Amino acid sequence: MSAVTAPKRRFGGMYGGNARAIIERGFKATMTNNYLIILSGFFEPVFYLFSMGVGLGGIIGTIDLNGTEISYGAYIAPALLAVSAMNGAIYDSTWNVFFKLNFAKLYQTMLLTSLGPLDVAIGEITLALLRGGIYAVGFLTVMSIMGLALSPLAIFAIPVVILIAAGFASVGMAFTSYMKTFQQMDWLPLVMLPMFLFSATFYPISIYPEPIQVLVQCFPLWHGVELVRMFTTGVFTAAAWGHLAYFVVMLGTGVIVVARRLRSLFLR
């Protein structure tokens, strides 16, 4: 008799019920190789915060947020947190997935076992979100030390950031399932860069003409930035529900597309 018991049939053979084995592998690989790189990822938004918040903040001074004057540093810090959640999630769900799929052939190996594509997808996304969550805790700590977390509710920015990251990751993975070459990936920054620059990251979108404002509001990062900013500054508006709904819908849509595309992504 074989040493292994066959897993139950779940989701049409897509799921082996053992995503935690993927997470375990992720931890092991991190410990063996690149904990320094993971650690360095934390510094990126912190450097931005120092540079823009302190350097540019010294010139700009304060900014008006729905009637409350806050320092420029306190204005951009939550935006940088949302941006880093987006960048991390998109990197992990596009480049990383594409590389492990087509070059390192890591997923092929995983799929030779009793794991299914769904285990791989859940495991990898969980790892990405865990990493994102740890970065978020680190960044919030720095914000608090610099006195830029203005509200005790700032602590709830952590689950919010994870929701934002999950939304971007699910859409990123859906995108990757349609990708065939690395060259196609080159176009990603051309979508990410304008989102980063124009989504109320460095200044309120009220400076734009009306049509541009509407356009910016269509993109997910703006909702993420606004939402995180509410939690760290404590200046809430009813729009919070809209932003939350945006990410719930985004996550749901992404997950449905990914689930449908799993076969074409992993079982070619």
Add this chain to the structure above:
Amino acid sequence: MSHSVIRAVNLTKKYDDFVAVDGISFEVARGESFGLLGPNGAGKSTTMKMIASVSTRTSGELTVLDLDPNVDGPAIRSQLGVVPQEDNLDGELRVRENLLTYGRFFGLSRAEAGKRADELLEFAQLSDRANSKVEPLSGGMKRRLTIARSLMNDPQMLLLDEPTTGLDPQARHILWDRLFRLKEQGTTLVLTTHYMDEAEQLSDRIVVVDKGQIMAEGSPAELIRTYSTREVLEVRYGSDKNVSVAALIADVGERQEVLPDRILIYSDNGEQDLAEITRRGHHPTTSLVRRSSLEDVFLRLTGRSLVE
């Protein structure tokens, strides 16, 4: 429960317009050692992937251990060991960790996986490299590690895709020895290869595939008996003369194949034919009499060489 562990009927796989596997049917019995022989691009690897339920078939029927790969992928794979064509070892992990993690993918407990990993490192003669990184290992070592990894779940059936391609002769013999032991223990082996010596060494039964279709089926000896002669005489006259000489000696032996670099003459007595050719005054620059092999079977079936 049926007698066969794999049953394929009209199995087909298309990638866009390209037909990789074109309606093949075969069965593999429990404990059997089964070989798919064919040149590169014949559809062997694609067939293997469908059996391993990591590629979705386009049409036809396929059952593995009485299960349908399309709905029971994880369950089928829990009973399979797969050695892919390329050693896709996990470069981010060390040698022993590769085995451990793989065992965990099958849901083995840590203790069980550890015990099994140590046994298999022994089996693969890699115990002294347990904590080494993967990249510096030699080709033969990587291959043995990949095979050890495929045995972590103590599989009922082992799928080997080109197990010794790219290895030096010594490393190949070590590998064949390990695989032969598994066969003796009753593990079902399914392997693809484009080396006839490998197919002859390891398989009880072979199907010859070309362009996604099955050309012939049988044991190595049967195939040679059916599609070739006992002996083959190879003569060379230089690339510009082979064709013209071939016409003059066409009546010698049972059958003749003219290749760019040499003429093959099929018969039951090669020495006698060589004497006849020489008697007619066509002295070859080199000549060789050998036994027929699966290479000749393939040439007969498709008009092409196996290794191009």
Add this chain to the structure above:
Amino acid sequence: MTDVAQIRRDAAQTRRWGWWYVTELRLREMKAYISYVVTSSFGNPLMYLLGLGVGLANLIPDGIDGVPFLVFVGPALLMSTILTIGAEEGMYPVLGGFKWHKIFFAIHATTVTPGQIVGGFLVHLAIRFTFTAGVFYLMLVAFGAVPLGTGWLMIPISILGAFAILTPLAAYSAGIEDDRGQFALIQRLIVMPMFLFSGTFFPLSQVPDWLEWIGWVSPLWHASQLGRTVSYGLVEPLWLTLLRVAILAAYGVIGAILMRRAFVRRLTR
């Protein structure tokens, strides 16, 4: 009969233009992603100018250094764009040429020397930088952000700055055996801080004193200040301007020497 002297003469003849063959090859390779290069050459400056220049200018109505914010930040944005490409080109493309697609070994199997491979690599990049910086410059002019006629000098300055960062990095990359994420570390812990603390968006004096040294060692700060001098007439003593040119040139020349040495070592061992 072949004679040795004739073979040598022929090789020398072929070899004279070796660096140009390398340039040609790299330009040809670039065709594969030319649409990306062109799109990003136009897209990136536009995005940065609108996003960080025009947008941020709203928050800084008084401008900086006596000029509007866009005029102040324009040269630095141009420099940081070109220097970023320079840093990128000094990392994966160099290691890849040795480790993955091994193109440098293929070229070296001909009559071309390691020095010419380095030369051709740099000439190709100079052409690419000229194009991208040229587009950026024209865009700055279109935004009315270049008051002086000497503004076009930003193009050669950006190439000088890009080489200052590219060549030392390339020398390092050529010596790497295993890719263990060194580039991610360099990107995050050296390149990125250099860009953020080099007086790009604000004068270096805004940075806390204990961080000002980053600007002094950073090619980006020197390139940006030179760019400001030729673009809107930033007032600096002549010796300082000359010192900046000298620092950039020193980085580039020493880097190129080290790079050539690293290429020779890797190609001939």
